[in-house]
Amino acid sequence: xxxxxxxxxxxxxxxxxxxxxxxxxxxxxxxxxxxxxxxxxxxxxxxxxxxxxxxxxxxxxxxxxxxxxxxxxxxxxxxxxxxxxxxxxxxxxxxxxxxxxxxxxxxxxxxxxxxxxxxxxxxxxxxxxxxxxxxxxxxxxxxxxxxxxxxxxxxxxxxxxxxxxxxxxxxxxxxxxxxxxxxxxxxxxxxxxxxxxxxxxxxxxxxxxxxxxxxxxxxxxxxxxxxxxxxxxxxxxxxxxxxxxxxxxxxxxxxxxxxxxxxxxxxxxxxxxxxxxxxxxxxxxxxxxxxxxxxxxxxxxxxxxxxxxxxxxxxxxxxxxxxxxxxxxxxxxxxxxxxxxxxxxxxxxxxxxxxxxxxxxxxxxxxxxxxxxxxxxxxxxxxxxxxxxxxxxxxxxxxxxxxxxxxxxxxxxxxxxxxxxxxxxxxxxxxxxxxxxxxxxxxxxxxxxxxxxxxxxxxx
Ligand code: SAM
Numbered sequence: 001x002x003x004x005x006x007x008x009x010x011x012x013x014x015x016x017x018x019x020x021x022x023x024x025x026x027x028x029x030x031x032x033x034x035x036x037x038x039x040x041x042x043x044x045x046x047x048x049x050x051x052x053x054x055x056x057x058x059x060x061x062x063x064x065x066x067x068x069x070x071x072x073x074x075x076x077x078x079x080x081x082x083x084x085x086x087x088x089x090x091x092x093x094x095x096x097x098x099x100x101x102x103x104x105x106x107x108x109x110x111x112x113x114x115x116x117x118x119x120x121x122x123x124x125x126x127x128x129x130x131x132x133x134x135x136x137x138x139x140x141x142x143x144x145x146x147x148x149x150x151x152x153x154x155x156x157x158x159x160x161x162x163x164x165x166x167x168x169x170x171x172x173x174x175x176x177x178x179x180x181x182x183x184x185x186x187x188x189x190x191x192x193x194x195x196x197x198x199x200x201x202x203x204x205x206x207x208x209x210x211x212x213x214x215x216x217x218x219x220x221x222x223x224x225x226x227x228x229x230x231x232x233x234x235x236x237x238x239x240x241x242x243x244x245x246x247x248x249x250x251x252x253x254x255x256x257x258x259x260x261x262x263x264x265x266x267x268x269x270x271x272x273x274x275x276x277x278x279x280x281x282x283x284x285x286x287x288x289x290x291x292x293x294x295x296x297x298x299x300x301x302x303x304x305x306x307x308x309x310x311x312x313x314x315x316x317x318x319x320x321x322x323x324x325x326x327x328x329x330x331x332x333x334x335x336x337x338x339x340x341x342x343x344x345x346x347x348x349x350x351x352x353x354x355x356x357x358x359x360x361x362x363x364x365x366x367x368x369x370x371x372x373x374x375x376x377x378x379x380x381x382x383x384x385x386x387x388x389x390x391x392x393x394x395x396x397x398x399x400x401x402x403x404x405x406x407x408x409x410x411x412x413x414x415x416x417x418x419x420x421x422x423x424x425x426x427x428x429x430x431x432x433x434x435x436x437x438x439x440x441x442x443x444x445x446x447x448x449x450x451x452x453x454x455x456x457x458x459x460x
Pocket of ligand 1: 031046079109110111112113114115117128134135136161162178181208305
C-alpha cells in the first residue's frame with residue numbers, strides 16, 4: 001500500500017470518468033501488491049521453475065508466484081527474459097493481428113529501457129530490422145545494454161530527438177510511440193508518480209505528445225501501422241491524442257479482436273464519421289498496470305520512402321570490413337554465410353545483409369549507439385571476442401565452453417577473480433544452464449574475467 005495519497009484532482013476526474021463504484025475498485029486494486037511478470041526470450045530457451053500463470057494475451061508472458069531476486073539470477077543477466085508488466089505485452093497480440101511483411105523495418109521511437117523494443121525484436125526475429133531510439137543519453141545506454149543482452153542482432157540503437165527523423169517520412173512498416181506520459185497507470189508500481197501528478201502536468205504531457213506525434217505520424221509508409229500507447233488513464237493523453245493524430249494525418253482505424261474474459265476495455269471514438277478504437281487496461285479489471293493503446297493504419301496510397309544505396313558507403317566512424325577478415329569471421333568463427341561486417345574503431349560488427357541498404361541509409365540521419373552484434377577485434381593472428389558476441393544468439397565457433405554452477409556464475413557476474421576447476425586454457429565461453437554469460441581467459445597461472453565492468457552486479 002502506498003503512503004502517498006491519490007491526488008485530489010485525480011480522484012475527482014476519475015470519479016467523473018469511471019463512476020464512484022468503479023473508481024473505488026480501482027483504488028482498492030492500486031493499494032494491492034503488484035503481480036510481477038516476465039516475458040521470455042524465445043531465442044534463448046530455458047525453463048525456469050518459478051514461472052507461474054500465463055499472461056492471457058501473450059505467448060511468452062508469465063506471472064511469477066513470488067518475486068525472486070532478479071539480480072541474483074544469472075539467466076536474467078543472460079537476457080533469457082525481461083521483467084515487464086503484463087498489460088504492455090498486449091503489443092504481441094496486436095502484432096499478430098495486423099498484416100506485416102516478414103522482413104519488416106520497425107521503429108520504436110521512445111524505447112528506453114527497452115521493454116517494448118525487446119518484444120518487437122523477438123517478433124521480428126532473424127528476418128526483420130528494428131530501430132530502437134531514445135532521446136535521453138543515460139536512458140539510451142540502458143536501452144543499448146538490454147538490446148545487447150536480448151542478443152538477436154536485429155536492432156539499431158539510436159539516440160535522437162523525434163525531430164531528427166524528419167528525412168525519414170514514409171520509411172517504416174511500423175512505428176511504435178510509447179509516449180512519455182503522466183503515468184497514472186503506474187500509481188501502484190511507482191508511488192512517486194502520485195507525488196508528481198497534477199492537472200498542469202497532464203496538460204504539459206499532452207502538449208509534448210502532440211509534438212512527438214506531429215513528427216512520428218509521418219514516418220509510417222503506405223500500408224504500414226502506427227501504434228500509440230501510454231501508461232495513463234486520462235483522455236487528454238489517450239483518445240484526444242488519437243483524434244489529434246487523425247486530424248494531422250490520414251490514418252485508417254484498426255480493430256483488434258479481444259477475448260471479453262481478458263477484462264480489456266475497447267473504447268470507440270467517432271472521427272470524421274468513422275469509428276476508431278482504443279484499448280484500455282485497468283488494474284481492477286485485469287492482472288496488469290494501467291495502459292492504453294491505439295492502432296492505426298496508413299492508407300496504401302500514402303508516400304513511401306525507399307532507402308537509396310550509395311555506391312560507396314562513407315561514414316565518419318563506421319567502416320566496411322575487408323574480404324579477408326570477413327572470410328575468417330564466417331569460416332573460422334562461425335558467423336552466418338549471409339553476413340555484412342562493419343568496423344567501428346577496429347571492432348567488427350555483424351549485420352544482416354538484407355538490411356545493409358536500410359542501415360547505411362539510416363546512418364545518414366541518426367546518431368548511432370549500437371547495431372547488429374559487436375563481435376570483437378583482430379589482433380595480429382588472434383581474434384579478441386567481445387562480450388556482446390558472447391551473449392548474442394550467434395554461434396561462437398572455435399571457442400571452448402565451460403559450464404558454471406550458480407555460485408560461480410554469480411561470482412563471474414560480480415567480476416570477481418574466479419578459477420573454476422577444470423577450466424580449459426585460452427578464451428572460454430562460460431555458460432549457466434547452457435546459456436552463455438560471457439568470456440573468461442585462462443592464461444595458466446591466472447584467469448581474466450571479461451564481464452563488462454559497468455554491468456557487474458554488486459549485490460551479495
Ligand atoms: N517503451 C519503453 C519500454 O517499454 O521500456 C518505455 C518508454 S517511456 C514510457 C517513454 C520514453 O520517452 C522515456 O524513455 C523518455 O525518456 C522518452 N522521452 C522523453 N521525452 C521525449 C521526447 N520529447 N520525445 C521522445 N521521447 C521522449
